[in-house]
Amino acid sequence: IVCASMCMENKRLLVKLMSYDNIGDVEHELTEKHHGVQYLPIYRLAFSIYANELTAQQLVRLKESLDDVKVDSCSYRSRNIVLIIGESYNRNHSSLYGYETPNTPRQKKLYKRGELMPFTDVVSPWNLTSFVFKHLFSLYTVGDKGDWCDYPLFPEVFRKAGYHVTFMTNQFLPQAKEAVYDFSGGFFLNDEQLSKAQFDTRNTDLYRFDNGLLCNYEKLKDEGKDKPQLIIFHLKGQHVDYRTRCPKVQKRFNKDTYKESRPELSDKERTVLSDYDNAILYNDSIVNAIVDKFRKQDAIVIYVPDHGEECYDGGVHFYGRMHSAEITPRLAHAEFEIPMWIWASREYKAKHPDIWQAVRKYRKRPYMTDAMPYLLLYLAGIECPQYRDELNILSDKYNEKRPRILKRQVDYNVLMEKEKLQKEQEKAKENNKKKR
Numbered sequence: 001i002v003c004a005s006m007c008m009e010n011k012r013l014l015v016k017l018m019s020y021d022n023i024g025d026v027e028h029e030l031t032e033k034h035h036g037v038q039y040l041p042i043y044r045l046a047f048s049i050y051a052n053e054l055t056a057q058q059l060v061r062l063k064e065s066l067d068d069v070k071v072d073s074c075s076y077r078s079r080n081i082v083l084i085i086g087e088s089y090n091r092n093h094s095s096l097y098g099y100e101t102p103n104t105p106r107q108k109k110l111y112k113r114g115e116l117m118p119f120t121d122v123v124s125p126w127n128l129t130s131f132v133f134k135h136l137f138s139l140y141t142v143g144d145k146g147d148w149c150d151y152p153l154f155p156e157v158f159r160k161a162g163y164h165v166t167f168m169t170n171q172f173l174p175q176a177k178e179a180v181y182d183f184s185g186g187f188f189l190n191d192e193q194l195s196k197a198q199f200d201t202r203n204t205d206l207y208r209f210d211n212g213l214l215c216n217y218e219k220l221k222d223e224g225k226d227k228p229q230l231i232i233f234h235l236k237g238q239h240v241d242y243r244t245r246c247p248k249v250q251k252r253f254n255k256d257t258y259k260e261s262r263p264e265l266s267d268k269e270r271t272v273l274s275d276y277d278n279a280i281l282y283n284d285s286i287v288n289a290i291v292d293k294f295r296k297q298d299a300i301v302i303y304v305p306d307h308g309e310e311c312y313d314g315g316v317h318f319y320g321r322m323h324s325a326e327i328t329p330r331l332a333h334a335e336f337e338i339p340m341w342i343w344a345s346r347e348y349k350a351k352h353p354d355i356w357q358a359v360r361k362y363r364k365r366p367y368m369t370d371a372m373p374y375l376l377l378y379l380a381g382i383e384c385p386q387y388r389d390e391l392n393i394l395s396d397k398y399n400e401k402r403p404r405i406l407k408r409q410v411d412y413n414v415l416m417e418k419e420k421l422q423k424e425q426e427k428a429k430e431n432n433k434k435k436r
Contacts, residue, residue, distance in 0.1 A: 010037055018047065022147075023054045024131055027184045031128070031323035051180065055187045058149040062188055066197055068386075069152045074161040075381030078352070079298045080229045081163075083376065084287055085136070086305030087129070087171070087237030091122075091337045093280060093311060100261060101253065103280040106288035107341070115343055116291075117359050119393075121366045122340040123332070123404055123412050124307040127321050130185030132306040133172075135370040137188070139386045142370050142405050152386060153188070154373035155198035155230065161382045164224030166201040169234035170213045173206055200224055209247060210235045210286045214293075221293075230380070233290060237283050238309060242275035246282035253277045262312070269312055272319055276311045291343050298351060300379060301343040304369055308335040327410045329419035336406050340367070355379070358394040366413065367393050368404040 014036035020026045029035055038044040091097050096104040096111065096118055110116035125142050126132050135142070140151040155165045172186030188194055195202065201223045203216050213233065238245055255270035257277075262270060287303055294301060311319045314330040321335055342359050349356045374391040377384070390399040404412040 010039075012036075014038070014043065018050050021054070022058065023051055023180075023184045023187070024134070026051060026054065027130055027180055028128065028323065030180060033324065051183065055183075058147075059188065059191055059194070061147075061149040062153070062191075062194060065150060065152050066156065066194075069156045069160050069197075070385055071157065071161045072383040072385070074383070076162070076228045077381030078228075078300050078348070078355075078379045080231070080294060080300070081376060081379050082290065082294060082299060082301040083230070083232045083372075084290060084301065084303040085232065085234045086283060086287075086303065087235055087239040088307065088309040089238055089280070089283070089305035089338055090308040090311060090313070090334055091339045092313065092333060093276065093309075094339050096341075097339060101257065101277050103253070103277045104284045105281075106284050110288070110291065110343060111341075117342050117363050119340040119342070119363045119365075119367060121364060122304070122338055123336045123368050123406065124305075124338050125368055125370045125405065126407055127307045127335040128181075128323065129171075129306045130181060132369070133185045134188070136306070136372055139373050140370075141391060142368070142408075143403065149188070153194070153198055154376055155232070157373075157377065157382060157384055157386075158230045158380065159198065159200065161380065161384075162227065163230045163380065164200050164227040165198060166217075166220065166223070166229065166231045167199045167234070168203050168213050168217050168220075168232065170207055170210055170236045171234060171239070173204070175206070207236075208244070210237070210283070211289070214286065214289055217293075228380070230376070235283065235286060237305060238276060238279040242272065242279045245279035246275075250282055250285065251278045252281055264315075265312055265317070269317060269319075273312055276309070276319070295345055296347075297345060298347045299345050300348050300352075300355070302340070302372075302375070303343075304340045304372065305338050308333075308338050310334045327406055327415070329415055332406060332410075332412060332415055336412065338369070340369070355394065362394055362398070365393055365398065365400055366402075366404065368402075368412075 013034065017026065017029050017036035038047050093099050094104050095102050096107045107116060111118060124132055125135050134148045137153045138148040138151045139154060140148040158165050172182060172189050174190045201220050203213065205216065207213055236245065253274040255267050255274055257274055258265065258270045265273065291301055310321060313334040322331060325331060344356055371391040374388060375393055377387050378392045378394060389395045389397045392398060406412050
């Protein structure tokens with residue numbers, strides 16, 4: 001009786017965990033502080049079968065959408081398109097965007113030269129990597145009918161159009177003892193049929209540091225070199241354990257760096273903050289190295305991370321992500337606001353002055369990264385039935401008033417308006433007090 005009463009709550013939570021109809025909701029349930037724990041092997045086996053059956057349902061729908069991949073024409077507007085997907089990058093912790101710690105010196109140098117244009121109002125639809133990847137790869141956007149798996153994946157469209165597609169990932173490879181988060185984020189990339197439909201070239205190894213991925217790319221870069229190229233780099237970036245994301249020899253910051261600027265933090269907290277900034281500094285060197293690989297080619301490079309990250313922002317003594325918390329303006333600033341920039345080689349800007357002019361002109365537009373495939377299709381010059389010009393941020397027809405819904409819960413634009421109004425009201429109260 002005692003044992004039954006002690007484990008009854010966990011049994012209830014296990015039933016709840018295994019009652020969802022898609023793997024994404026299961027993964028989100030596991031981010032809750034109190035969730036079902038599979039203490040016994042039989043529970044883990046049952047959960048594994050359940051998780052695989054859920055993904056199988058979405059894989060079937062994705063494979064059905066393969067028949068919907070049609071390309072009317074392709075002008076190959078951009079010969080080489082490079083998409084760099086970062087990880088856990090809070091825009092407000094980037095010196096490129098005004099952060100006081102100098103952790104992006106190379107990107108700032110490229111910006112001062114006029115080679116790199118940072119976009120200033122970009123958010124992610126989710127603060128969970130697997131959800132972001134599904135939105136980033138699918139032609140589905142938040143608010144569309146159906147689900148993300150009912151729509152084609154953009155690499156499929158690129159391959160159909162004649163591009164050679166390379167995918168270099170430092171996270172999503174099938175492996176033993178894979179966590180549910182990696183499984184949920186990568187199952188549609190690693191399914192044999194879908195992988196062949198999306199990618200011509202893939203890496204087969206993971207690396208402790210992202211530089212290993214770049215070295216691997218050097219061995220594969222000549223594959224399909226006679227065809228137009230779409231190259232996707234998926235970095236480990238600032239993921240989870242910041243301390244292990246930067247080689248010791250490249251670390252520049254430590255807890256003493258923040259003694260004057262962040263006196264409210266403990267030594268342990270300042271150490272974590274220094275680890276995060278060092279990871280951003282290392283990421284700066286990686287993206288700069290990628291840019292250098294395409295400097296002498298007709299190439300355009302887009303950088304965007306999956307989501308943001310808390311690191312003692314807004315007076316909160318916390319780092320990581322608050323998955324179950326209400327989305328407040330402070331949380332939106334830390335976990336959903338992300339950096340995004342576009343770099344182009346000298347040759348590319350000479351051949352496509354109209355595109356570069358649009359990048360410079362529209363870099364302050366409001367944007368959410370679920371629409372990224374439409375920018376990529378435009379850059380490639382791909383005409384297909386699914387293309388929508390109002391989702392392309394470089395188009396004159398782009399819809400700037402499109403709601404940017406975070407986690408299917410709240411409109412970021414409305415949230416920012418409320419915060420602005422609240423600040424104005426507080427300022428008015430302070431002015432009235434001073435007058436009195």
